[in-house]
Every structure is written in structure tokens, then in C-alpha cells.
Amino acid sequence: MAGGTQSDDDIAAEWEAALSEQGGPAAADSADWNASAEPPSARKAVDRVLNQDEVDGLLGFDPNALGLADQSGIRAIIDSALVSYERLPMLEIVFDRLVRLLTTSLRNFTSDNVEVSLDGIKSVRFGDYLNSIPLPAILSVFKAEQWDGFGLMTVDSALTYSIIDVLLGGRNASVKMKVEGRPYTTIETSIVQRMVEVVLEDAEAAFRPVTPVSFSFDRLETNPKFATITRPANAAILVTLRVDMEERGGVIHIAIPYATIEPIRDVLMQQFMGEKFGRDATWEGHLATEIWAARTEVHAVLYDQRLPLKTILDLDVGDTLMLDVKPDALVELRCGDEVLTHARMGRSGEKVAIQIAAPLRPSRTTLAAFEAAGQIRKEAS
Template sequence: MMQSHHSPITDRLLDAAGTSIERLPMLPIIFDRMARVFADTMRQRAASPCYVSVSYIGNDRIGDVLDANEANALAAVVYTPEWDTRLLIGFDRDFIFSMMEVMYGSDGSEPPIDDERPFSNIETRVARSLFNDAIKCLEDAFKSISDITLKFERIETRMDFAVIGRRNNTAVVGRLLMQAIGRGGEMFVMVPHTALTPLRQNLAQVVSGEGNHRDKGWTQQFQAEIQRTHVDLEAVLEEKSITLDELANLKVGDVLQLQATPRSKITLQCNDQSLFTCSIGQADGSYCLKVDDFIHQEEDIFDDILSS
């Protein structure tokens, strides 16, 4: 018997498809709000108007984002105790140079800075101040679904040290485009999926006043169709590690020794994700499995799914 405190198996099977932005309609709303609040904050600090808009929201590998910004950005590592995880906010070179000009009174008449040099101390200090503003804006943007506290930890100039999770893991990445005095630059926000796991239900429901109401009939039909979807299950008796050399030398007739016995637990998997532990038996001349327990690996499963 399944216990009521367990999440439905349909939720677990749906998780195997990963998390798409379309399934979390509150995410674009949160990033839009962050862009709007950050623009309002910059207008109070700069003589020239600043415009901030969301240019991209998607799922990217952490390592790919860091590699793309190596030697071209400053990144702030931010810790949130409520989620017990770290986020990343980054400013690219054009963003920092443009904000330096705007905040110190430039009117855009001179050519933009085109320099690959390291960031100066004053540029890093200004970036730190802007990071604090961005952190407050992100806090404010999440208020409609979760009260969180974002704590600035440090600035990294090398993306190798700005890792907030395994490089192969996937994170939600929002890119915000800033425009002022004919200049432009980009801010990026990276939120690991482990942080969003407990918020998925809230992110999937548009808060009243934040967006269009969903069609209840269509939602019910969509859920019914999803529940009729066929999935493939795999029963794993044992996994064995061998070297590539041993694999290359295997030939017909070779025997692989296993440690498993008829009393060993079987792992039932879907899409390479472990769902249940089972016992093996026989019925009507065929092997069968009895589900014994759930495998409690929600966060690890979510990580592995999104990095696959």
C-alpha cells in the first residue's frame, strides 16, 4: 500500500521529463519583475535613464554558462538559507563599463570602452554595489511565492571559482539586457534546479493578478492525457563496473559474475531514475516484482534528470 505522505507516482514519472519553463509560468513573471525593479533602482542612481528587459529564460548547464563568461564577467555568489543553496548573479564586461559611464555622468558622446584588461578596483567596487541592488530586486521578485533571504557572499573574477553546483547540472538561467546612453550590457541570474524543487508547485500556478488565468478544462484534459502516457520500466538486479579494456575484451561465451541472489532487492527504474525497491518472485511461471518501498532521492533524482 502506498502511504499518503508520498508524492503520487505520476509526479515522479513526469519529473523524469525534466523541468521546462513552460511548466513554470511564474518564472518569466519573476524575472520580468526583477528587471522592472532593477530599472527603477538604476533610474534613482543614474543621471540618464536605464532600460532593463528580459532577453532569455531557459535551462542551461552550469558549466556552459560559466565557460561562456570566462574572462568577460564578474559574478556574485549569493546564499539563501531558506533553500540552503547558492545562486549566481553575473554582469558581463559591457554591462559594467556601461554602468560606470552612466553612474559617473557620461552622455554617450564618447566611443564605448573596448578593452580586455582585468577589471579595476573601482569597477569591482561599483559592481559590488550593483550586485547588492540586484540581490534586493531578486528577493522582491520572489516575494509573491516565497519569502527568501539572499545573502551576498563574494565576488568572483574567475568563473572556475563561481561554481554553485556540479558543472554538468542544469540551472534556470535568466538573462537581462540593460540599455542606456546608446550602450548595452547583460546581467545573468543562475538558479540551480535544487533550489526550485520545493517551489515547483507554486511556480506552476500563476498568482492572481500576475498573469492570465488558466483554462481549468484544458488543464484537466492535459493531466488526463499525461496520465495515459506509456512509460518504460526497467528492473535492475545489479550493476557492475568494469574497465574499458575489460569491456573491449569481452567475447561470446564469457561469464560475468554477479553478487546478487534471489533475495536481493531489485531497483525499479524509469528513464534511468530509481523509483522503487522491489522483491523478486514467481507467479504463473513468470518472474514478478513486489514493490517494497519508495526510493527517497527527490533532490538527487531532479539533479540527475536535468543534467542528463
């Protein structure tokens, strides 16, 4: 062929020669390659083609998923940097407490056997969560007054119809309830709103040991586009609560943007309830007691002058250093490099003494701890 390229026959001949040199079963298949109408290189390319399922598995994409399942492959690598945020241990404790409170409250609300469980807490992008909400669903927007932020609570259709069925006297059917695509009626939205208010009341009680907060109901929406409370790219915490009522039940999703809980982020980073990041009265009292009993050296400095190193090296026997100080000048009382107060030089019997001429400089710490330590010492003695 012109241009130095090989024809298909030449490629086939080289392939047959390579197989014949290897011998064995591979050589027996050379006739099949020669009989083939297409070149071996083209057949190899056809054998490497992946089907759609294999491509979806490689990319970690499932068209039937709602976006809430664990992802893998290249999609997980892309999304991991977008929703990877610090862990908040105290938040898990708060929602565990919410599960216990909500179990009792929903039992009283429905007069039925209700079990609430925590399916998980994860970080998601708010826009991805809105796009993954299965419709129909009721979305409730609530406001955290002290945090000056909003949250979103989603009640899926299965739980909505289950609550309505229980409260309006429906029988307990073992068959799966059919989800209708019609809009919700006023009675249905009123019942769900009342249930949402019950959940918000328990959420306030769950957060109370950590920080006081008031969750106020804002509005109900059935279209996710009208329930946007933050930018779609912002991260949010998604809490999934499963409510089971014997053969019925559903899921409640609580989405709280990270911007909403930012005022209490330091508190939520605690490892356990009551962990202290600031003042500790017990340690303060112990430290004050030890400082009160510690021994330290105090120096009375009559005169202090800084000289160049060259002047000091040139000093010789008989040289005189002039002290620029008067006879009635005050001396400094120092503890290390800290100046405590000033005093006057004098004599008491056979010893040189000083008389305090000014009060001590105020301490940078409060004296409450030292007073408490002194009281403890008096009681101990």
C-alpha cells in the same frame, strides 16, 4: 584481374554503356568520363565531400557561438534530453516583476535613463554556461537563505564599463566601448558589487508575493572556475536581463540551479498568482453548507453476522438462526458502511425508538467549516 575483381577499364566501359543506353545529354558526356584519369566511382565520391561549413551546419555546431544560442542538428538532439525540464510559469511572472522593479531602481542608482528588458529564460547545464561566459566578466555568488542554496549573477564587461562611465561622470559617446583585457580595479569591483546588491534587493521584492526569501551577497569572482556553486552536469535556470542606457549598456545573467529552487517548485508550477493547491476556504464553506442540508439514511443494526455462502444456500423453511445478542445489548447506528455511534432499543408510543448511548465519533475533518456554514444559515434566516 585475379580474384574476380574488375579493372578500372572494365568499370569505365560499363559506365559508358549505361549512359549510351539512356541517350540524351548524358550520353554526350561519356567522352569526358573516358578521358578522365580517375574512375567514375572515385569522381562521384569526390563530388559528395562536404566542406567544413556544411559539416558544422549538419552537426549544429558553430565555433564562434558561446553556447547560448539555439542549437540544431545532431547536437540539439543530444543536448535536448540533458536540459529538458518542466516549465515553471510562475517564475516568468516573478522575473517580469523584477524587470519593472529593476528599471526604477537602476534609474535611481545611476541618475540616468535606464531601460531593463527580459531577453529570455531557459534551462542550461551549469558547466556549459560557465564555459560560455565571455571574459573579462564579474561573477557574483549570492545565497538564498530560506532555500539553503546558491545562485550566480554575471555582469558582462560592457555593462561594467557602462555603469562605471555613468557613475564617474563619463560623457555619452556613441562609439562602441572597447573592452579591455586587464583585471578590474578595486573601485570597479566595488561599484559593480553595489549594483549587484541593488539587483538582489529587487529580486527579494519580486519573489515576495510568491514566497519570502532573502538573497545575501556572498563573494565576487573574475574566474569562472572559482564561481562553481553546483556540479557542472546539473541543470540550472538562466535568466538574461538586458540593461540599456541610451547608447550604452550590457547584459546581466542570473543562473539559479534547479536544486536551489526545489523547495518552492510546487509554488512555481502555478499558472497564475494566488492559485491554490491546498485548502480553499470558499469551497470548504460551500461544501459544508451543502452537506449540512443533505438528507441521508441512518440504520439501527441490532445484530450483524457473516455466514458462509454454502450455509446460506442450505437454508430451508423452518430453520432457526441464532442471534448471539442479549436483551440489554446496544445497537449500532450506521450511515452506509460507517458506524456513527451506539444506542439502546426501546419504544416511544406506537413506534420503535432508540436512545443514543454514546457520543458521535469525531469527524475526520475540522468542524470549523460546519460552524461557519451554520453561522451563514443563521444570518440568512
